[in-house]
Amino acid sequence: MEKVKHxxxxxxxxxxxxxxxxxxxxxxxxxxxxxxVGLLDIDLCGxxxxxxxxxxxxxxxxxxxxxxxxxxxxxxxxAVMSIQFxxxxxxxxxxxxxxxxxxxxxxxxxxxxxxxxxYLIIDTPPGxxxxxxxxxxxxxxxNPDGAVIVTTPQQxxxxxxxxxxxxxxxxxxxILGVIENMxxxxxxxxxxxxNIFSSEGGRLLAEETHTKFLGKIPIxxxxxxxxxxxxxxxxxxxxxxxxxxxxxxxxxxxxxxxxPKETPSEAIAKE
Numbered sequence: 001m002e003k004v005k006h007x008x009x010x011x012x013x014x015x016x017x018x019x020x021x022x023x024x025x026x027x028x029x030x031x032x033x034x035x036x037v038g039l040l041d042i043d044l045c046g047x048x049x050x051x052x053x054x055x056x057x058x059x060x061x062x063x064x065x066x067x068x069x070x071x072x073x074x075x076x077x078x079a080v081m082s083i084q085f086x087x088x089x090x091x092x093x094x095x096x097x098x099x100x101x102x103x104x105x106x107x108x109x110x111x112x113x114x115x116x117x118x119y120l121i122i123d124t125p126p127g128x129x130x131x132x133x134x135x136x137x138x139x140x141x142x143n144p145d146g147a148v149i150v151t152t153p154q155q156x157x158x159x160x161x162x163x164x165x166x167x168x169x170x171x172x173x174x175i176l177g178v179i180e181n182m183x184x185x186x187x188x189x190x191x192x193x194x195n196i197f198s199s200e201g202g203r204l205l206a207e208e209t210h211t212k213f214l215g216k217i218p219i220x221x222x223x224x225x226x227x228x229x230x231x232x233x234x235x236x237x238x239x240x241x242x243x244x245x246x247x248x249x250x251x252x253x254x255x256x257x258x259x260p261k262e263t264p265s266e267a268i269a270k271e
Contacts, residue, residue: 001109004038004117006257007144008176009135011168013160015126017152018181019043021227022217023123024052025243026148028234029250031078035118038069041082042105042135043125044094050084054230060085066111081112102134109138126160128167136171146174148214148249152182153201165209176214176253178206179245183216186242193218215245 001007010023020043027039041049050056050070058070060081070085072078083094083104096104114120125131147168151161161178168175180202184193196219206213220242226233234243 001114001120001142004114004120004142006119006253007122007139007142008119009122009124009139009144009147009173010150011124011132011147011164012126012150013128013162013164013167014151014157017126017150017157017161018217019126019150020048020052020123021223022148022150022179022181022246023121024049024227025223025233026246026250027078027119027121028232029243029246030119030121031072032234033250033254035254036077036079036116038079038081038114038117038120040108040112040120040122041080041084042108042131043123044083044096044101044104044131046125047082047084049080049082049123051230052227053078053080055080056084056090056230058085063113066113067107068113076115079114079117081108098130102130105131105134106138109135128163132167133171136173140172144173145253146176148176149178149211150181151178151202151205153180153195153198155198155201158201158205162205162209165205165211175211177212177249178202178209179214180216182219184218186218186220188221214249217245218242 010019010026012019023039027037030037039049041047050058053072055070060070061068069079069081122135124135149161149164151157165175182197183199184195186193202216203213222237222240223233223242226236
């Protein structure tokens with residue numbers, strides 16, 4: 001972790017709001033901008049990052065200095081770690097009590113050989129439980145950049161996400177902003193976005209809690225298909241506006257961190 005320059009957690013008090021999708025696409029946005037990126041999946045009971053990135057069936061190897069993460073390609077610019085890589089079967093459940101979970105999370109944070117990374121994205125399980133406390137307390141010494149909070153527009157989600165915001169403030173974890181996911185449905189034929197749930201819930205929550213509102217991500221069938229099949233949505237649909245919120249966040253974060261933009265080919269050519 002000493003060679004990781006920036007750490008961003010993706011949190012939500014509610015399950016099923018799309019944290020893993022946001023985490024994976026956020027990592028790919030930074031990757032496309034030319035940076036070395038790590039993606040850590042600490043959702044021990046519901047790991048989905050390997051499938052979203054088309055990495056199922058890959059294995060983690062141990063070296064003399066720790067675990068070697070799974071890399072996206074030969075350039076090794078995307079490093080991924082998940083409990084799924086340590087399981088023998090896709091459907092194998094993780095039936096662990098709290099202490100064993102915490103031990104595994106600490107191992108993920110201490111024993112993975114990330115190497116030099118520009119950004120490490122951490123995908124978390126829902127809630128404000130032991131796992132979250134362990135991660136936040138452990139990362140405190142590394143001065144993490146903060147958390148991206150994910151919600152959906154419905155009130156039932158907002159109620160739980162409000163607790164997550166309070167959790168971050170009690171643990172003095174900076175909040176980078178709130179994203180409203182599943183905000184409207186993008187027609188695959190005309191690309192018109194229709195609100196099938198309520199709307200503006202994330203924006204109102206951000207205003208109520210004095211938190212930055214990062215924007216909305218609609219339900220896009222193409223994004224869902226790419227996730228199910230482990231395909232890179234950003235490369236497959238370069239003109240899509242569905243991930244405009246994440247791209248804007250990445251652009252602003254890079255500017256804030258004082259880093260020049262460059263394409264992956266330019267970055268690799270420098271090495």
